[in-house]
């Protein structure tokens with residue numbers, strides 16, 4: 001391995017690998033360093049890998065719609081030799097139940113109109129066409145098991161749903177990171193695994209490289225933080241936290257894998273499902289298996305993780321509460337006695353929008369704060385970070401004059417100031433995994 005690189009990328013998850021791919025295509029000699037055994041073994045491996053286009057902020061909707069094109073055309077995007085195993089993108093479509101948590105999707109539909117992303121309104125009486133046996137009673141607001149009225153209807157019916165035909169899920173998120181790594185390697189990128197960064201070194205007021213826990217020093221004029229739930233530690237190592245108005249924190253999440261409703265095989269015939277009334281989400285996993293996660297209702301305590309290296313792996317009542325809340329909508333859903341699924345971490349920012357930015361240390365960049373909702377955007381994030389890095393290294397001041405980015409598949413321009421570390425907390429955010 002050469003000891004000099006154009007850029008070091010800390011992390012080889014779906015984000016770090018996508019950045020390597022895009023910089024390597026531009027001729028940069030990149031090195032990804034990851035303390036894990038292989039690509040995507042961090043939080044990416046636990047991702048529900050849902051591809052959807054609705055967010056609460058228009059730039060993010062546009063980013064996600066652009067990203068959808070890459071998942072649809074994955075083989076062409078990564079251009080790997082025939083025979084290399086690739087991810088499968090399952091286009092189930094996304095059924096989103098209207099409710100207070102998504103403001104009945106009024107603003108979302110306006111944003112979809114702006115970006116040209118198709119959707120269909122589904123009246124309440126037609127939701128059963130998608131979800132046989134569905135319970136259309138309103139349950140909002142979600143409650144805790146210790147509260148009176150937990151899982152009891154609160155009166156009236158939900159206000160319908162919206163179906164987004166362009167959406168689905170990726171069967172193997174870890175393989176997505178691996179595919180991006182392989183694609184980057186085909187352009188000369190290098191990956192170093194089982195190697196932990198202990199220090200971000202500086203010289204003459206600029207980043208100079210990193211030092212590993214085994215003492216090895218690796219030099220580069222550019223270092224990019226793609227450290228997922230470990231991002232705040234890396235920002236602290238680089239001494240750039242004071243210059244950030246938005247911080248990031250690891251957040252513990254439990255995702256359930258259960259057999260699904262008795263009256264139809266959600267795992268084989270279901271949709272990506274998100275509910276603005278019960279504040280839950282679900283998607284098919286495989287025939288006979290349903291994947292369930294939380295929509296982060298305000299009543300639930302936020303489980304911040306101070307040390308991402310010692311995450312509590314056991315399931316707690318978070319698992320049961322999520323499954324019971326989904327069972328409100330699916331009366332035929334049995335609640336298994338034994339918890340199965342994954343325990344993992346989001347890297348949550350103050351407003352649950354990511355940070356894609358430079359920093360106050362010249363040469364140090366960050367792609368972090370992905371808040372449980374940026375797997376789907378990774379192919380585009382690779383391009384965005386390559387754009388920010390190449391322009392800022394050429395002297396552009398992204399803080400004073402925020403760059404824009406042309407989303408070529410949907411032919412729209414977004415303001416990258418939306419993802420600045422110096423932004424004010426975005427009041428339009430859902431402050432949840434919806435972003």
Ligand SMILES: Cc1cc2nc3c(=O)[nH]c(=O)nc-3n(C[C@H](O)[C@H](O)[C@H](O)COP(=O)(O)OP(=O)(O)OC[C@H]3O[C@@H](n4cnc5c(N)ncnc54)[C@H](O)[C@@H]3O)c2cc1C
Pocket residue numbers: 010011012013014015016017033034035036040041042043044045046047048049050051195196197198226227228229230231253255344345346367368370371372373374375376377
């Ligand atoms: C349970 C769950 C469900 C999700 N569901 C969805 C979804 O449905 N749709 C969606 O779009 N998004 C979803 N997400 C979010 C998405 O998966 C993440 O945003 C994305 O995977 C983050 O990728 P990453 O590369 O930034 O982080 P990671 O995959 O965590 O990679 C960071 C890497 O950095 C390495 N690292 C950290 N510190 C160091 C160090 N000091 N030295 C060396 N290496 C280091 C780690 O080993 C790790 O491999 C979900 C996330 C989770 C956890």
